[in-house]
Amino acid sequence: MNTTRATPGKDEIALLPEFPRLGLDRIALVDSAVSAREAVAALRDQADWGFDTESKPTFVQGEVSDGPHILQLATLERAWVFLLHDTASRDLGAQLLADAGHTKAGFGLGDDTKRIRAKLGVEPAGVIELNHLFRARGYRKDMGVKGAVAVLFGQRFIKSKKAATSNWANPRLTESQLIYAANDAWAAAVVHRALKDRPAEPISAKP
Template sequence: MTPREQHPTPSKDEIALLEPFDRLGMDRIVLVNTARQAREACAELIDSAVWGFDTESKPTFFKDQLSDGPHIVQLANLQRAWVFQLHDPACREQVAALLADAHHTKAGFGLGDDTKRIVSKLAVEPASVLELNTVFRERGYRKDMGVKGAVAVLFNRRFLKSKKAATSNWANPHLSESQLVYAANDAYAAARVFDALGLR
């Protein structure tokens, strides 16, 4: 048996030289925070077999501080992304139903923590979750790709991630445009990566 071929993961410096990845703008991002909006989002998402998936939680800053996240859940297809806020119980219920639906693949990066927090907050085990890092490892990439590495390898593009948005308050009832763009594009990029990998 021949050893599996190893592929190098692009370095930060190599990625920095690439052209930016074509992200979703606000015209293709839907903020969902009511039961009615959640029903509309479900009706649109249900047509796609695969959803890019991610969550965001308000950061914790102290050693033993427990997170009560996730505060938002992001789902995306190849056209749009939906950012679900979880303040409204009816909206939470709709999100829980989407995540528990085994007929739709939820693809993303580094989903271990997200899944644990969802079980704790929404009392559902997300079904048909696909960790994209695992797919890359199976294809001979030694270390976790993450969304930046995957976008660089598959599209020869640099995925922009704002450190300020990443560490912002995701529990805030009023999310800023930069938060929405950051969150939506994490899920959208995962949907694009899944598609480019030719997985079905």
């Protein structure tokens, strides 16, 4: 028997029913001292957060991104999208990231954490790379949020290519940007909880 499990492919995932997403009524934009303090108070009530960032894409060879421009943190019920051009949002967001008392789970966080160190001057604490948890369960490739949702829930996570490559440095985000950013962090929180609730199945070694 194989010692690894296959990650579902793009064609397999395309056949699955759609994974539900957070609507705008459960997404908070953090762009001021008041909204930042409200976000901190709400997030600190929960031990585990979903975590992601967004940076303005670069299209010219040699161009260096000055991101992240957006920080997303989420619980199982809500998500907060911090606009990092706002001083209070940036400072309180950085404090949350450095707080070792709360876990921050996400996918492909290596680049995110490197940029956070450079821009925000803090070392993210309590970070959980969900790809590592899936690898420990026998999945040979990086899972990503789409693969994780397919494996755990048998559903298809929708990601807008247009939103993904949009300008995250804009001082005002569109509704589609807010929904895209918030749901990346929220899905990570949901996946992390599912992994905690489901014991890893043993993997049989090759005979």
